[in-house]
Amino acid sequence: MVTHEDGGGHGQHHPPSGWIRKYVFSIDHKVIGIQYLCLALFSVFVGMGLSFLMRLHLAWPTAKWFFFKGGLMTAPQSGFGNYFLPIQIGAADMAFPVLNMLSFWTTFLSLLVMLAAFFVSGGAPIGGWTSYPPLSALGEMAGPGQGAGETLWIVGLAIFCGASLMGALNFITTLIDLRAKGMTLGRLPLTCWTWFVTAILGLLAFGVLLAACILLLLDRLAGTSFFIPGGLVITDQVVTWHKGGSPLLWQHLFWFFGHPEVYIAILPGMGVASHLLSTFSRKPVFGYRAMVGAVCGIGFLGFCVWGHHMFISGMSPYSAFAFSILTMTIGVPSAIKTFNWLGTLWGGKIQFNVAMLFALGFVSLFVSGGLSGLFLAQPSLDLYLHDGYFVVAHFHLIMGVAAIFGMFAGMYFWFPKMFGRFLNEGLGKVHFWFTFVGVYAIFMPMHFLGLAGHPRRYFDGTAVAFLGPLQPVHVFISIAAFITISAQFLFLFNFFWSLKAGEEAKEENPWHATTLEWSIPSPPPHDNFGGIEPVVYHGPYEFSVPGAADDYIPQHLAPNLVRKA
Amino acid sequence: MLRKQGERGSTSVALAMAIFLVLMTVITVYIFMAKVWWFPPAITDLGHEIDAQFMRTLLITGVVFVAAQFGLAIAIYKFRDHGQKATYFEGNNTMEILWTLATVVLFVGLGLYARNAWAQVHFIGASEGAIPIEVTAQQFAWNFRYAGPDGKFGRTKPELVSASTGNPIGLDSTDPAAKDDLVSPVAAVPAGREVELILRSQDVTHSFYVRELRLKQDAVPGMEIHIHFTANTPGDYELACAELCGLGHYRMHSMLTVLSEADYEKWLKDQAAANQ
Numbered sequence: 001m002v003t004h005e006d007g008g009g010h011g012q013h014h015p016p017s018g019w020i021r022k023y024v025f026s027i028d029h030k031v032i033g034i035q036y037l038c039l040a041l042f043s044v045f046v047g048m049g050l051s052f053l054m055r056l057h058l059a060w061p062t063a064k065w066f067f068f069k070g071g072l073m074t075a076p077q078s079g080f081g082n083y084f085l086p087i088q089i090g091a092a093d094m095a096f097p098v099l100n101m102l103s104f105w106t107t108f109l110s111l112l113v114m115l116a117a118f119f120v121s122g123g124a125p126i127g128g129w130t131s132y133p134p135l136s137a138l139g140e141m142a143g144p145g146q147g148a149g150e151t152l153w154i155v156g157l158a159i160f161c162g163a164s165l166m167g168a169l170n171f172i173t174t175l176i177d178l179r180a181k182g183m184t185l186g187r188l189p190l191t192c193w194t195w196f197v198t199a200i201l202g203l204l205a206f207g208v209l210l211a212a213c214i215l216l217l218l219d220r221l222a223g224t225s226f227f228i229p230g231g232l233v234i235t236d237q238v239v240t241w242h243k244g245g246s247p248l249l250w251q252h253l254f255w256f257f258g259h260p261e262v263y264i265a266i267l268p269g270m271g272v273a274s275h276l277l278s279t280f281s282r283k284p285v286f287g288y289r290a291m292v293g294a295v296c297g298i299g300f301l302g303f304c305v306w307g308h309h310m311f312i313s314g315m316s317p318y319s320a321f322a323f324s325i326l327t328m329t330i331g332v333p334s335a336i337k338t339f340n341w342l343g344t345l346w347g348g349k350i351q352f353n354v355a356m357l358f359a360l361g362f363v364s365l366f367v368s369g370g371l372s373g374l375f376l377a378q379p380s381l382d383l384y385l386h387d388g389y390f391v392v393a394h395f396h397l398i399m400g401v402a403a404i405f406g407m408f409a410g411m412y413f414w415f416p417k418m419f420g421r422f423l424n425e426g427l428g429k430v431h432f433w434f435t436f437v438g439v440y441a442i443f444m445p446m447h448f449l450g451l452a453g454h455p456r457r458y459f460d461g462t463a464v465a466f467l468g469p470l471q472p473v474h475v476f477i478s479i480a481a482f483i484t485i486s487a488q489f490l491f492l493f494n495f496f497w498s499l500k501a502g503e504e505a506k507e508e509n510p511w512h513a514t515t516l517e518w519s520i521p522s523p524p525p526h527d528n529f530g531g532i533e534p535v536v537y538h539g540p541y542e543f544s545v546p547g548a549a550d551d552y553i554p555q556h557l558a559p560n561l562v563r564k565a
Numbered sequence: 566m567l568r569k570q571g572e573r574g575s576t577s578v579a580l581a582m583a584i585f586l587v588l589m590t591v592i593t594v595y596i597f598m599a600k601v602w603w604f605p606p607a608i609t610d611l612g613h614e615i616d617a618q619f620m621r622t623l624l625i626t627g628v629v630f631v632a633a634q635f636g637l638a639i640a641i642y643k644f645r646d647h648g649q650k651a652t653y654f655e656g657n658n659t660m661e662i663l664w665t666l667a668t669v670v671l672f673v674g675l676g677l678y679a680r681n682a683w684a685q686v687h688f689i690g691a692s693e694g695a696i697p698i699e700v701t702a703q704q705f706a707w708n709f710r711y712a713g714p715d716g717k718f719g720r721t722k723p724e725l726v727s728a729s730t731g732n733p734i735g736l737d738s739t740d741p742a743a744k745d746d747l748v749s750p751v752a753a754v755p756a757g758r759e760v761e762l763i764l765r766s767q768d769v770t771h772s773f774y775v776r777e778l779r780l781k782q783d784a785v786p787g788m789e790i791h792i793h794f795t796a797n798t799p800g801d802y803e804l805a806c807a808e809l810c811g812l813g814h815y816r817m818h819s820m821l822t823v824l825s826e827a828d829y830e831k832w833l834k835d836q837a838a839a840n841q
Contacts (some may be wrong), residue, residue, distance in 0.1 A: 022599040134786055135769040137813060143704065229787025233767045235704065247770055247785050281644070287656035312772065314785045323679060328676035336661070336666040338633060345640040347652035352578040352645070360641060362584060367633040371626040374672060380615055381622065384604070384779045387772065387807045424574060440589055448602035453776040457809045462806050463816035466605070466766035473602070532832065534771030544651040551651065553829065554824040
């Protein structure tokens with residue numbers, strides 16, 4: 001690899017020479033970003049596999065959610081964020097490269113611990129990803145799947161919290177401290193804004209989950225009673241050693257983390273969608289300031305609405321009503337974003353590559369999934385809909401699938417920068433169409449299951465008569481899921497094939513985009529900018545500026561170098 | 566020259582995308598409007614009110630859904646790259662403010678409007694003459710206790726619980742008030758009379774859910790949660806557990822039977838006789 005002449009005292013990084021320091025225990029944010037992406041891809045595929053096995057009645061719901069969530073959180077945030085946040089702000093690396101490496105390997109460890117939970121005696125954990133106590137707190141006496149498997153599960157979750165805290169800290173510091181000259185907050189790409197706000201959410205939320213996990217472990221292993229009330233009787237056996245705990249305390253702690261966590265999964269997707277819609281409409285983002293405000297608004301309100309998961313939990317009905325109104329208000333910044341996405345497209349010159357198709361799909365899915373939130377935010381409607389398939393449809397569309405679309409959009413867009421080759425567009429289009437049509441075929445019908453009153457987390461519908469007529473809908477969904485999941489192997493093939501044999505990205509900036517990562521070679525050198533700190537002169541989305549010859553002005557281009565029409 | 570723009574063929578992709586969005590929207594709206602899969606008829610006044618609020622929400626979200634998806638489809642087709650120049654504008658504050666205010670009024674208004682149904686269940690307690698029924702949930706069964714002629718629930722003790730010997734809720738037979746208590750695995754209630762449910766759980770969190778009542782409430786160990794309803798239409802209604810409670814969650818099932826006043830009295834007598 002080329003080493004650059006020192007450009008006047010800036011920290012110049014020499015690439016490590018050993019294979020292990022270079023590719024395994026690397027402190028280069030780009031290598032770590034790719035490691036996270038691989039971990040995320042693995043997780044998402046395991047999650048998809050488990051979802052499908054669940055549809056075939058073979059697998060465990062807890063696991064599915066972890067892998068999905070693990071994947072969804074690590075890909076857009078830790079994966080792309082790690083790789084592109086430093087480059088987009090003009091930094092040579094993250095603020096704390098060693099911490100970055102530790103954060104990845106801790107995440108890896110948590111994954112191993114959770115995988116181990118499936119191979120211990122006493123069975124895989126079945127507490128659901130919410131792990132509500134007392135079911136999750138009593139150990140083996142509460143039934144199969146509540147023994148060592150559940151303990152490992154919670155330990156894994158706690159380790160994951162630690163890893164996420166390290167990552168969040170690093171992101172926040174990097175964005176605040178390492179921005180290049182001229183990269184004011186008002187010139188940050190929206191991707192960076194969403195990574196930043198997501199990191200703040202992570203910093204505030206994961207600490208709470210970590211505390212909750214420790215308390216739950218103490219209940220399970222040390223005989224404490226944080227979440228277990230007195231007087232329990234389990235299959236005729238009286239529990240005498242627990243007294244005075246509150247099952248609702250766990251729910252509050254869990255959802256204080258769990259709701260922001262939903263935004264941790266979706267915000268980076270919003271950033272990528274905004275970024276691509278502007279780039280491929282060749283137009284500035286409509287209402288940049290409103291977009292930043294909406295991201296911050298969603299981040300803030302995300303901490304004020306956790307109670308809407310608990311409307312029927314036995315929580316105070318007055319709190320429930322307050323949470324309901326707060327939840328309705330989170331629809332406002334979400335609506336602003338949708339409106340501005342349409343405004344960004346309007347009057348543009350839209351180019352339909354696969355990255356853009358996924359970004360457009362994201363907008364459609366965000367609308368479809370978001371609107372059902374207006375039903376679920378009303379406690380009176382939750383008297384019927386809560387814990388049913390309407391909820392399943394809602395959160396899969398908005399948080400599961402929309403986030404995955406954000407991840408795919410980012411992958412098709414940044415692949416040439418990361419690996420110097422393009423993903424195959426033809427295969428990509430087939431992948432897009434199967435996925436887009438497929439996810440609607442899977443998740444739209446779930447709304448109707450919910451209307452018919454189908455509770456979620458039912459292993460099968462044989463014991464309840466009113467579920468019988470809904471069976472054909474399940475069959476339809478299972479077939480759609482099979483086809484959609486199969487199509488993901490096209491992507492996997494495309495990914496590995498294009499790494500070796502994809503069309504080479506000879507130009508630094510093949511998409512004619514504006515942000516800093518497109519000003520350096522593909523793939524970027526070890527220290528990103530060759531020891532020279534870039535200077536930023538323009539906003540992030542200067543497309544089709546009147547008077548300029550090209551329809552884009554890169555952020556780093558000095559004003560006197562912008563060609564006039 | 567830009568490469569990788571997909572200029573060739575952009576019309577067909579734009580058209581396909583627009584057509585899919587329109588089709589998806591139309592089919593979704595059709596299935597909602599035709600009520601192909603729908604709620605079972607409500608048997609309480611509260612249920613009718615909840616259904617009305619659902620329809621109001623459906624109308625508002627439906628309009629936004631159609632407008633947004635069609636808007637997206639139109640933008641995709643109309644502004645596909647066919648050699649034009651993109652117009653340069655960075656936003657419009659007036660529209661931004663109007664849009665924000667409109668959604669605040671619409672969404673928060675909808676939330677406030679929904680208050681009434683919620684208040685009926687939870688802000689207002691059961692009236693004086695309501696029939697109390699204690700519901701005790703356990704893995705994976707429901708127990709319904711009626712106070713009997715003395716109108717009092719007898720004492721229960723955890724250590725007396727023994728589902729196998731016919732005392733699933735641990736009724737203490739030394740308490741005189743417990744003598745006439747009636748415990749049944751299914752529930753019966755008289756039509757047109759208010760019923761107060763006292764929800765308890767012995768082990769883990771369960772959830773009481775009867776579709777036709779439009780009512781769902783968790784039963785939480787260590788808590789006693791009160792809800793109330795007046796069922797108007799006689800019939801048999803299924804009760805399903807709605808909170809994951811272990812491996813047998815999906816078969817934790819019971820029945821709620823709504824009877825005429827006379828049939829209800831007869832049912833109570835028959836149950837008491839069977840219990841002797």
